[in-house]
Amino acid sequence: MxxxxxxxxxxxxxxxxxxxxxxxxxxxxxxxxxxxxxxxxxxxxxxxxxxxxxxxxxxxxxxxxxxxxxxxxxxxxxxxxxxxxxxxxxxxxxxxxxxxxxxxxxxxxxxxxxxxxxxxxxxxxxxxxxxxxxxxxxxxxxxxxxxxxxxxxxxxxxxxxxxxxxxxxxxxxxxxxxxPVADYVELMESLFDFGAIRALIAGGTRVVIDSMGAVTGPYATEILEKRLGAPAGSVRNSTPLPDFGGHHPDPNLVHAKELYDDVMSPEGPDFGAASDGDGDRNMVVGKGMFVTPSDSLAIIAANATVAPGYSQGIAGIARSMPTSAAADRVAEKLGIGMYETPTGWKFFGNLLDAGKATVCGEESFGTGSDHVREKDGLWAVLFWLNILAARKQSVAQIVKAHWAEYGRNYYSRHDYEEVDTDAANGLMAHLRDSLASLPGQTFGALEVEAADDFAYHDPIDGSVSKNQGIRILFKGGSRVVFRLSGTGTAGATLRVYVERYEPDAARHGIDTQEALADLIAAAEHFAQIKTRTGRETPTVIT
CATH class of the missing domain: 3.40.120.10 (Alpha-D-Glucose-1,6-Bisphosphate, subunit A, domain 3)
Structure with a gap:
């Protein structure tokens, strides 16, 4: 009835x-x-x-x-x-x-x-x-x-x-x-060279995936252990649990620290990855090298043709505005389209449907392509394994070679979680009110070249999305971006994105926070974060 x-x-x-x-x-x-x-x-x-x-x-x-x-x-x-x-x-x-x-x-x-x-x-x-x-x-x-x-x-x-x-x-x-697994596994087999990845693992490359007690456990177990021959137990925390086994299922350096530490240890695995609650995010770590999501997008795009599903090349790259410009340099070299959208995977849909972009990504550990219309954590992990198998190099070697060719975008995100909503809105209002006066202002050796509130004009349907994040752009290509996240459930999450481009390979080995120290200080200066939120330090730094 x-x-x-x-x-x-x-x-x-x-x-x-x-x-x-x-x-x-x-x-x-x-x-x-x-x-x-x-x-x-x-x-x-x-x-x-x-x-x-x-x-x-x-x-x-x-x-x-x-x-x-x-x-x-x-x-x-x-x-x-x-x-x-x-x-x-x-x-x-x-x-x-x-x-x-x-x-x-x-x-x-x-x-x-x-x-x-x-x-x-x-x-x-x-x-x-x-x-x-x-x-x-x-x-x-x-x-x-x-x-x-x-x-x-x-x-x-x-x-x-x-x-x-x-x-x-x-x-x-x-x-x-x-x-729930069969159709997805069939799709992955059509995109990647499972035989080459199987040979990589059989040859002694140790691979582990932490599913964090969340949904990707059955998918990763079927693919990594049953199809690709990794030893039983290579997928950790593989049973989806209602409380994720107490894990915070966010694959970053804070919540997946145990995996990171294991890969970085001398006797640990060669390659590690983690995925989030619903399987759309990923973290990639190699011996001696954490791969930022922004670099991951750029490196996947630069090496896309090694995977059978992308052997004909890619049409274009799309990234969210807060994501670093590393992928832009790949698009320029390949002579393909580059699209900058607001945060939110829905903004990639029109570009993917129209064939304008093939791979896309967000700095918040999300990467994907036109094979589906969501970011896809295991897809990104398999792409990395396919690249490792094809290039016969370690993660660290691949990343450093990429920086040598394209330059390095030093990049970090500082999250201030569960901030008082009124305080967070007040901080953003203060920045918006300052936009007209910011160009020309200096902070140490930094000079503001431009500042705006990012608006996106969709090239496919003509729609306009305004107020997508405050950008402060400095001479020389550095920038700081401020936005409030739409994914939290308590208070407000202030995200501060800090980026500096470094073309000199001799300066690619600096600690990220050290390389960005003056920009981090400038972000505090212009936004008055401590005064307005009461927070001395970020909750999470990635």
Whole structure:
């Protein structure tokens, strides 16, 4: 039986860069998840009888909301739901399923790299038919609907069995529980030279992947251990757990420090990687070398043709504005397009669909290509292994050779997490008010050349996205960028990005924070971070 349930709006159901994210107790309120899911459906047209993909990263409350979403999809007229076994689908795997089976769209349940647990984070986002996150015109419509919603529709039926692969029925709608790993592995085998990577591992290169108790465990185990021949146990923390086993599933130098330290030790592995909660982010570490996400994007682009799926070359590169300009120099040398977008993977979708860009990346440990419409952590790891196999060099050798050829972009991100929201907004307002007066100002040897609030004009659909981050550009190519992140659930996260280009290979061995010290001080000077936020130091430095 289909029920129409009366409801009232909740404040604050505005999707951020990756959907709606709140603490589990917020989502667990009666009607809260239902309101948002119904608002998604109410903002779409033409889905009657179509297929909807549903899956998540296995975090706490994942299964409960999947049952709700399935029953609401049936009540709202979808013809079929495809859902990952156990409710599991990594974000890139969900994108692939949407694309491969030509689904109308998908609901992805994740809060990405944020912690999971009864009092931690949860999230819902909608992906469109190209497999990518909904564009702003849809998320704006969803938010508008959440403010006036008065009813939702749901099938009053028993929960389905999420653990049994096969077909079930809910109020005339087909529910197909699928193997969440198989289609993704097939895609990776079509893109990379598994034989060369298998030979690399068989030849003695030790590879480890830390799945951090999150969704990529089954994917990494199937690929690395079963297909590529790495020893059992090469995938660490491989079982997806509702609280990620207590891990903070953010693959950076703070939360994946144990892996980093292991690779850096004399007896440790040659290559290490970590992935995040929903499988779309990655960290790459080689013996003696941490690879920044900005450098990773540039090196993948520069070496793309070693992978069979990219042997014909790439059409262009896209990066988020805060990401370093390292990839720009690769694009210039290759004579291909280079696109700078706001933060948020949805901004790459039009460029990928139009064939303007092939590889794209964000400094926040996200890299991907036109094979799906999400960033893809394991894809990036396999690309690196393919490069290692083809070049027969270590990670450190490859990175240093790249710097020698293109120059080094010293780069760091300083995060100030859970800052008082009013204080963070005040800091950004202060910077915006200062924009006109900043050019010409000096701080030590640094002189401000230009300052703006980044706005993006989409070259495909003509849409404009304003207020995407404050940029202070210094003479000589250095810069500092300030923006508030849209991925947190408590307070505000201030991100400060600091970058200096160094063409002189003799100066490529300086400690990053030391190389950026004057720019870090300039960021404090111009933004008054300590005074306005009360924070003496960043929460995380990457």
């Amino acid at each position: 289909i029920k129409t349930v009366a409801t009232t709006p909740f404040d604050g159901q505005k999707p951020g860069t990756s959907g709606l994210r709140k603490k589990v107790p917020v989502f667990a309120q009666p009607n809260y998840a239902e309101n948002f899911i119904q608002s998604i459906f109410d903002s779409l047209e033409g889905f009657a009888g179509e297929t909807l993909v549903i899956g998540g990263d296995g975090r706490y409350f994942n299964r409960e909301v999947i049952q709700i979403a399935i029953k609401m999809a049936a009540a709202n007229g979808f013809g079929k739901v495809m859902v990952g076994q156990g409710g599991i689908l990594s974000t890139p795997a969900a994108s692939n399923v949407i694309r491969k089976y030509k689904a109308f769209g998908g609901i992805v349940l994740s809060a990405s790299h944020n912690p999971g647990g009864p009092n931690e984070d949860f999230g819902i986002k909608y992906n469109i038919g190209n497999g990518g996150p909904a564009p702003e015109k849809i998320t704006d419509a969803i938010y508008a609907r959440t403010k006036v919603i008065d009813t939702y529709k749901i099938a009053d039926v028993a929960d389905i069995d999420l653990d049994k692969v096969g077909t079930q029925t809910v109020e005339g709608m087909t529910v197909e529980v699928i193997d």
